[in-house]
Amino acid sequence: MVRRQENLALSISVGSSLVGFALFQTPHCRTIAPVIDHDNESPGTGTPNGVRQKAGGSYWAELALALALPVLMLVFFSIEPHWLNSSIGSRLVAASKEKASAFAKVEMSKVDFEEIGRGNDPEQERLRFFLVSEGVDGRFARLHWSLWGSVALVFILSTAAFAIYCLTFQAERSHDRLIRSYRRAWKIAMGAALAELLIFVPLLTNAIYELTTEPFSRASGRLAAGSAVGGIILLVTSIRTLLRKVPLEFSEPISKEMTSDQAPKLWEAVRGAAQKLQTAPPDHIVVGMELNFYVTELTVIHDAGRTRGRTLYLSYPLLNQLSETEVLVVIGHELGHFIGDDTRITRELYPLRAKVAATLDCLTNSFTGWTCWGFLQFFNQAFGEALQAVARQRELVADRTAAALVSPDAVARTLLKVEVFSEAFIRGLKQAIHERARNPFRASCSGTVRNELLSDDAFWKGLFDRQQKHPMDSHPALSERLAALGERPSVEWARELASAPVRETAFARWFSGEEQLFESLSEQTDEKLDAIRTINWIKTADYDTEIGREVLDQCFPQQTWTTRKTDLYVKLAFLVPFTGILLAMMIYLDSSISRMILGPFFIAFLYYTLRLWKHYSGLSVTLNAGGVTYSHWTRALSFKDVEKMRAEIGSNTYTLTFHFKEPKPRFRQSRFFRSPKTSVPLDLHGLNSDSETIAKTIHRYFTRELEE
Numbered sequence: 226m227v228r229r230q231e232n233l234a235l236s237i238s239v240g241s242s243l244v245g246f247a248l249f250q251t252p253h254c255r256t257i258a259p260v261i262d263h264d265n266e267s268p269g270t271g272t273p274n275g276v277r278q279k280a281g282g283s284y285w286a287e288l289a290l291a292l293a294l295p296v297l298m299l300v301f302f303s304i305e306p307h308w309l310n311s312s313i314g315s316r317l318v319a320a321s322k323e324k325a326s327a328f329a330k331v332e333m334s335k336v337d338f339e340e341i342g343r344g345n346d347p348e349q350e351r352l353r354f355f356l357v358s359e360g361v362d363g364r365f366a367r368l369h370w371s372l373w374g375s376v377a378l379v380f381i382l383s384t385a386a387f388a389i390y391c392l393t394f395q396a397e398r399s400h401d402r403l404i405r406s407y408r409r410a411w412k413i414a415m416g417a418a419l420a421e422l423l424i425f426v427p428l429l430t431n432a433i434y435e436l437t438t439e440p441f442s443r444a445s446g447r448l449a450a451g452s453a454v455g456g457i458i459l460l461v462t463s464i465r466t467l468l469r470k471v472p473l474e475f476s477e478p479i480s481k482e483m484t485s486d487q488a489p490k491l492w493e494a495v496r497g498a499a500q501k502l503q504t505a506p507p508d509h510i511v512v513g514m515e516l517n518f519y520v521t522e523l524t525v526i527h528d529a530g531r532t533r534g535r536t537l538y539l540s541y542p543l544l545n546q547l548s549e550t551e552v553l554v555v556i557g558h559e560l561g562h563f564i565g566d567d568t569r570i571t572r573e574l575y576p577l578r579a580k581v582a583a584t585l586d587c588l589t590n591s592f593t594g595w596t597c598w599g600f601l602q603f604f605n606q607a608f609g610e611a612l613q614a615v616a617r618q619r620e621l622v623a624d625r626t627a628a629a630l631v632s633p634d635a636v637a638r639t640l641l642k643v644e645v646f647s648e649a650f651i652r653g654l655k656q657a658i659h660e661r662a663r664n665p666f667r668a669s670c671s672g673t674v675r676n677e678l679l680s681d682d683a684f685w686k687g688l689f690d691r692q693q694k695h696p697m698d699s700h701p702a703l704s705e706r707l708a709a710l711g712e713r714p715s716v717e718w719a720r721e722l723a724s725a726p727v728r729e730t731a732f733a734r735w736f737s738g739e740e741q742l743f744e745s746l747s748e749q750t751d752e753k754l755d756a757i758r759t760i761n762w763i764k765t766a767d768y769d770t771e772i773g774r775e776v777l778d779q780c781f782p783q784q785t786w787t788t789r790k791t792d793l794y795v796k797l798a799f800l801v802p803f804t805g806i807l808l809a810m811m812i813y814l815d816s817s818i819s820r821m822i823l824g825p826f827f828i829a830f831l832y833y834t835l836r837l838w839k840h841y842s843g844l845s846v847t848l849n850a851g852g853v854t855y856s857h858w859t860r861a862l863s864f865k866d867v868e869k870m871r872a873e874i875g876s877n878t879y880t881l882t883f884h885f886k887e888p889k890p891r892f893r894q895s896r897f898f899r900s901p902k903t904s905v906p907l908d909l910h911g912l913n914s915d916s917e918t919i920a921k922t923i924h925r926y927f928t929r930e931l932e933e
Contacts, residue, residue, distance in 0.1 A: 261330070302368060303372060309368065371428055374427070478528070483510045487739070495537065514750055543646060550640060551731070561623035587818060622707055671724075689714070778849065780931060781850040788841050788913065789909060793838075859892060872920055
């Protein structure tokens with residue numbers, strides 16, 4: 226009977242371990258929506274592409290999440306030996322009279338069986354032999370080492386977090402300390418995360434075993450191996466991600482390099498500014514269509530090739546709005562970043578920060594990697610604030626460099642004009658898209674400033690009231706930058722300055738008669754505007770009208786996905802026999818404890834089998850530009866009723882949730898629940914195509930994004 230219960234316990238342990246690992250792929254939610262970044266920070270001196278910082282929030286919350294499971298594991302292994310000791314005493318007291326007589330001299334309720342197993346008392350020799358033969362001494366030993374492992378894990382993570390926190394104070398003192406502290410903190414964070422993986426997976430294995438086996442049961446190496454597979458895969462994947470090479474380059478579309486032969490006046494002005502500031506001029510100058518000025522030492526990929534070395538980027542639209550003096554202020558500011566060696570931060574930390582982001586992405590979808598993710602996120606956010614604080618300080622220093630080149634008043638006027646003309650350009654761009662107006666990249670923004678911005682009191686009031694939104698901002702607020710220059714501007718001064726006409730723009734001064742240099746850029750912007758206008762028309766087209774339906778059906782043809790039968794048959798081939806075995810064991814086993822353990826597993830597997838059969842029966846999804854039709858719904862879903870979509874991703878599931886603009890009647894038949902719903906889920910599992918591909922297709926139809 227004992228052997229049968231051992232086999233039962235071992236089967237349950239292995240089964241729960243494997244099922245648990247499958248279920249431990251924690252689903253995470255994300256909003257499916259196009260991500261559009263409007264960054265004023267430069268790729269050379271700001272946050273590198275692909276490394277997204279979390280706006281707001283406290284990194285201490287991430288640390289609390291990282292320590293939650295290790296602390297719970299510590300509590301479990303602190304309590305488990307006492308529970309096991311009590312359970313063993315209860316079992317021996319309830320044992321047969323023949324076995325109890327062998328231990329007649331021992332009062333079981335007060336015995337410390339762990340101490341007996343380690344002791345040498347001759348009077349307890351028979352009890353010690355019984356404990357050893359039943360493997361109880363081994364279980365106490367594993368619990369003892371697991372307790373120390375839990376203590377070590379909590380200590381390692383706590384010490385590493387304290388060290389990282391201390392290093393953040395060093396980071397803001399200088400570039401050298403920032404780079405050195407960041408690298409050291411990353412090594413500490415990765416060491417702690419790897420230690421967490423190596424320690425936590427065995428602890429989890431032992432915890433599962435202790436929770437699912439009876440006191441007189443022996444451990445199984447197969448259980449440990451089965452539970453540790455996921456952790457080993459995750460560990461190997463994380464190391465491979467960490468060793469991945471990150472290219473030190475980024476793309477700058479619709480831009481081209483200006484050589485000294487093509488733009489001699491521009492180069493003369495830049496070299497003159499560099500000479501006055503006693504620094505070397507940039508190696509390359511790139512002019513493009515972004516509303517941005519920056520410097521970088523990363524490789525810049527532009528329309529005509531790529532630049533390597535010190536590169537200065539100038540904005541073509543703003544060159545057409547600002548005067549020569551005002552652009553020289555911007556150039557002086559950017560040269561100040563070179564003088565302060567600010568681009569070194571990007572050059573030396575960019576690969577490491579990209580690896581941090583890649584490692585976090587790798588750990589996102591795993592339960593065993595959850596605490597590692599939380600700890601690395603704590604590091605990422607703690608140093609993210611330090612990095613952006615340094616960036617804000619360096620912006621103020623670069624402003625002072627520009628003031629030394631021209632004057633503080635000129636810097637203040639330029640900062641204000643860049644803000645105003647950027648807003649005017651964006652409004653003009655929207656107007657050009659909707660009304661097919663003139664290409665704003667070649668037009669002056671003065672008309673937009675006079676006709677729209679001057680009368681917009683909210684814009685002018687907010688211009689100086691805007692404060693830093695969150696610690697991850699890489700640029701100080703305009704009011705802070707002007708105050709650092711000793712300027713106290715008023716709204717009236719700002720309006721007068723913005724409305725004053727520019728006699729000669731920097732573009733006219735430096736590129737007079739050389740407009741053909743930018744013909745290719747202008748043609749590309751015209752094509753982009755036409756494409757945006759087409760997309761805008763498609764996005765606003767009404768599917769309920771005949772013309773709208775005809776056009777949208779051509780752009781977004783109907784697609785249908787049906788059941789993938791092979792998945793159903795494979796799963797049923799496993800689930801049905803296993804459920805039958807569990808039922809048979811519940812019927813023929815005499816132990817009530819075994820039945821209590823098997824009962825929840827049988828109910829769970831039976832429920833999952835029935836639900837799986839119901840899900841696959843007649844399963845189909847039909848998609849068109851108007852909405853989605855699902856076989857398990859009572860009616861079709863119209864996209865015009867949906868406000869947003871979210872995706873919930875698990876190890877083998879992919880569920881879309883449509884959130885309505887206003888409550889709608891239920892999409893599933895129900896006799897009891899008929900109240901309107903604010904959302905409806907769509908399970909994509911089991912269809913004859915990849916779930917993620919289907920989700921992306923539905924999202925593309927919902928947002929009406931044309932295929933590239």
